[in-house]
Structures are given as structure tokens and as C-alpha cells.
Amino acid sequence: MQGMESLKEKDSRFILNTYGERELAFERGEGVYLWDVKGKRYLDFLSGIGVNILGYAHPRIIETIQRQASKLTHTSNLYLIPNQIKLAEKLVRNSFPGKCFFCNSGAEAVEASLKFARKRGKGRFEVISLENSFHGRTYGALSLTGQTKYQKNFVPLLPGIKYTPINDFEKLKSKVTPQTCAIIIEPIQGEGGVNPCEERFLKAVREFTKEKDILLIFDEVQCGMGRTGRLFAYQHFGVEPDVLVLAKGLGGGLPIGAMVVREEIADTFQPGDHASTFGGNPLSTAVACEVVDILTSGNFLEKVREKAVFLWELLEKLRGNMEGKIKKIKGIGFMVGIEISGSAKKVRRKCEENGLLVGTAGENVVRLLPPLIVEKTHIEEAVKIIEESMKEVL
Structure with missing residues (x-):
């Protein structure tokens, strides 16, 4: 291994400087x-930004990769792919009656949902998104992202996004026109600050979209796949979308994205409308x-919820000990935001040290x-390091 x-x-010489x-x-x-290239060990509480939900070198994931790679890695969607059909059935049976489209990332899945919404709209083209949302960096997904800092260098973006x-809910209603075809929501905003939607808000939006024949899209790229202690975050709120967008944790470390659409609208897409x-x-x-099987077997998700409660208890205790430097703890389950009086980047770097x-x-x-x-024990270790790091830099 090369030195750092x-x-x-x-x-610096060969890679575009898009990550700093x-x-x-x-x-x-x-x-x-x-373990880094110098041999130092790190406890990972970021999971590759929500991707490695089963950690690293999980024996069942390794065995599955080795077995499948020794047989077949790629053909084409010109042909039936048995594993694809198997996965679609698992997702549908654990969400709502519908059909799936598969791609390679969250941004791609969002793009698919945008095309789906506009085709179904039959001339209606406006889409309502939330402020501080994040849906990806490709043009359609970036247009849906409600953060100017990501958009400002790439205007003009897609028209019709509000x-x-x-x-x-009242502000949202005021944005709707006869041209509105869809509303896209992260049940818990990730990049925007780890901000959960309120149940009453989502229920009001769901009722309203049904009344107006507007597509309701839930972007669960980050908050889905067991992250909150339920397989899908929307299951905490008792509200089902028309379209569910997934990625990140779904692949257990491999790239994959998915769009699940309700059975009654699934014929919106026809051959040639979209592909990957x-x-x-x-x-x-x-x-x-394999990931879905692990998450849905036995009491796996129940244990996630129990461990998340333990994490929240320790973080609330830490908040009380930090003399106002921690403003609040927010999120659901293992999707947690610690809002502080100071620079989150400084805390992150000190935690890394x-x-x-x-x-x-x-x-x-x-x-x-x-x-x-x-x-x-890992949770206790992490919270202890967070406390030490905050005391050093805040």
C-alpha cells in the first residue's frame, strides 16, 4: 500500500477536485x-454516508458476492435477470403492491421518479419539493434539491420546480397549481440537517395529493433500509407514498438504486420510457x-430500535452535560443529528483524530x-469520543 x-x-494530479x-x-x-493505510483503527459511525448498514466484511455479504461473481456479474436488461425479479418481489412484499425499476444510485432513482411523474402528469409538469432537501447532483435531482448552495453554479435548472x-402544510398547498404533477419529500431530511417530517404534515399531504391526483414521492435514499428501525421510514408515520425511492443501504456496499411504484399507476412507464x-x-x-433478508429476519429491526433508544439516552445525557453547547438531538432511530453551538466540521475532524x-x-x-x-459497547465508545472531541473544540 502506498504512503499517505x-x-x-x-x-491531486489525477482526480478532479470535487471532494476537497x-x-x-x-x-x-x-x-x-x-483501518487506515497507517494501521490506525476507527469506529465508523458514518457507514460510508449510510451505505454500509451491515458494517464491513459481513460473512453473508462476502459469501453472496463471491458466489454470484463466480457465476455472472452482468448481462443486460435485454434479458430477464432472476435476481432482479427476486429483489423486486422482496421490496414489494415489504412495502406496498407495485412494481420496481432498478438503477445504480439514489440520484438515478430520483431522476426516474421525476420522469415517471411528468409522464403520468400528461402535460402537468410542476413538482413541489421542500426547502433544505437533498435529492442528488444530476440535473433533475439537483433541480429538486432545495438548497441554493448546490444549485447556484449550474443554472438554469429544470423549470417547474417549487x-x-x-x-x-398551508404553505405547501399555496404552491399547488393545476400544473402540479408531484410532490417529493424526504421523510427525514439528511443533508439538510437531519430534519424529520411531522406525522400530521405527511398525513395532510397524503390526503391532499389523493384529492388532487398528485403523485406523492418519498425519497428514502438515506432514511430507508432499516436506518430508522423500520425497513422504510414512512412506516413510522402510517403514510404510504405512490413512489418510493431507495439506494445507499439497499446494496450493502455495492451500487444500486430502486424506484417502487404503486400497482395502479405502474403502467405509466412503457418500453423505451426509461432504462439503465x-x-x-x-x-x-x-x-x-441478502440485505433485505437480513433486515427482515427474526428481530433484527427490533434490536435496531432498542439500540437506537440507548444511543439517544446517552446523547441526551451528554447534551445535559455540555452546558448549552448541544442545542438538540434530532432524527429517528440510527439517523441522528446533533445540533451544536459551533462548527460541526471542527467536531468531525476532532472525532477523526x-x-x-x-x-x-x-x-x-x-x-x-x-x-x-x-x-x-460501540455506542458507549462513540458517545465518549464525541464528548471528548466537543470539549476540545467547542
């Missing part, structure tokens, strides 16, 4: 830990099937997205 300085020099300076490079992972505050070369390939769908990987969501929110397999 050599890696950074070659990164990166101070760490990892060599291997096991369970909830990563933004409204989270949890304000790699989407739903035999390898990614084999692993995704102290052997813990965390993320940020905006200027003052430290984001936690631990693997769902963490144990209480």
Missing part, C-alpha cells in the same frame, strides 16, 4: 471498524436480496449514521 503523502499527491482535501485513506474494514418549508445499462445487474441484486468517523449536515449539525449492527 504519495496517495494525496497522485489524487481528504485526510484519510482506508485499507480494510471489519464489523464496525475501519420549494416550500418542511412541516408547513447496469441497473438491476445480477451481482448488485443478489447482494441486495480521536478514532471515530462521523459526518456533518450543514454548518452546525454533527450527523451519525452508524452501521445497524453496532452493539451497546
Whole structure:
């Protein structure tokens, strides 16, 4: 393995600078830990931004990859792909009656949902999104993202996109016109600050969209796949969407995206309307099937909910000990935002120095997205490092 300085020099020389300076490079992972190229161990409470929900080197994931890779990794959607059909059935049986489209990422899945909505709209083309939302960086997904900082260098964006505050149903209603074809919502905003929707807001939106024949799209790229302690975040609220968008944790570390649409509107897409070369390939769908099986077996998700309660209890205790430096803890389950009086980036960097990987969501929110397999001892270790790090920089 090359040394860190050599890696950074070659990164600067050959890789486009879209991610800024990166101070760490990892060599291997096991369970909830990563080891960098210098041999230092880190407790991972970011999971590759919500991707590695089963941690690293999970034996069932490794076995599935090896078995499938030895047989077939890619054919084409010109042909039936048995693993793809198997995965679609698993997703539908665990969500609502419908059909699936597979792609390779969250942004691609959002793009598919946007095309789906506009075709179904039959001339209606406006889509309402939420302020502080994040739906991806491709043009359609970026247009839906309610954060100017991501959009400002790429205007003009798609026409017909409107933004409204989270949890304000009256403001949302005021944005609707006869041209509105869809409303897209993250049940819990991720990049925008880890902001959960209120149940009454989602229920009001659901009733309203049914009344007006407007498509309701839930983007669960980050908050889905067990992250909240339910397989899908919308299951906490008792509100089902017309379209469900998934990615990140679905692939257990491999790239995959999915769009699930209700049975009664599934014929909106016809041959030629949308496609993906790699989407739903035999390898990614084999692993995704294994991920769904693990999440839905026994009491796995019940344990996630129990461990999440333990994490929240420790974080609330920490908040009480930090003399106002932690404003609030927000999120659901293992999707957690710690809103602080200070720089979240400084806390993140100090946590890294102290052997813990965390993320940020905006200027003052430290984001936690631990693997769902963490144990209480890992949670105690993480909160201790967070406390030490905050005391050093806040």
C-alpha cells in the first residue's frame, strides 16, 4: 500500500477536485471498524454516508458476492435477470403492491421518479419539493434539491420546480397549481440537517395529493433500509407514498438504486420510457436480496430500535452535560443529528483524530449514521469520543 503523502499527491494530479482535501485513506474494514493505510483503527459511525448498514466484511455479504461473481456479474436488461425479479418481489412484499425499476444510485432513482411523474402528469409538469432537501447532483435531482448552495453554479435548472418549508402544510398547498404533477419529500431530511417530517404534515399531504391526483414521492435514499428501525421510514408515520425511492443501504456496499411504484399507476412507464445499462445487474441484486433478508429476519429491526433508544439516552445525557453547547438531538432511530453551538466540521475532524468517523449536515449539525449492527459497547465508545472531541473544540 502506498504512503499517505504519495496517495494525496497522485489524487491531486489525477482526480478532479470535487471532494476537497481528504485526510484519510482506508485499507480494510471489519464489523464496525475501519483501518487506515497507517494501521490506525476507527469506529465508523458514518457507514460510508449510510451505505454500509451491515458494517464491513459481513460473512453473508462476502459469501453472496463471491458466489454470484463466480457465476455472472452482468448481462443486460435485454434479458430477464432472476435476481432482479427476486429483489423486486422482496421490496414489494415489504412495502406496498407495485412494481420496481432498478438503477445504480439514489440520484438515478430520483431522476426516474421525476420522469415517471411528468409522464403520468400528461402535460402537468410542476413538482413541489421542500426547502433544505437533498435529492442528488444530476440535473433533475439537483433541480429538486432545495438548497441554493448546490444549485447556484449550474443554472438554469429544470423549470417547474417549487420549494416550500418542511412541516408547513398551508404553505405547501399555496404552491399547488393545476400544473402540479408531484410532490417529493424526504421523510427525514439528511443533508439538510437531519430534519424529520411531522406525522400530521405527511398525513395532510397524503390526503391532499389523493384529492388532487398528485403523485406523492418519498425519497428514502438515506432514511430507508432499516436506518430508522423500520425497513422504510414512512412506516413510522402510517403514510404510504405512490413512489418510493431507495439506494445507499439497499446494496450493502455495492451500487444500486430502486424506484417502487404503486400497482395502479405502474403502467405509466412503457418500453423505451426509461432504462439503465447496469441497473438491476445480477451481482448488485443478489447482494441486495441478502440485505433485505437480513433486515427482515427474526428481530433484527427490533434490536435496531432498542439500540437506537440507548444511543439517544446517552446523547441526551451528554447534551445535559455540555452546558448549552448541544442545542438538540434530532432524527429517528440510527439517523441522528446533533445540533451544536459551533462548527460541526471542527467536531468531525476532532472525532477523526480521536478514532471515530462521523459526518456533518450543514454548518452546525454533527450527523451519525452508524452501521445497524453496532452493539451497546460501540455506542458507549462513540458517545465518549464525541464528548471528548466537543470539549476540545467547542
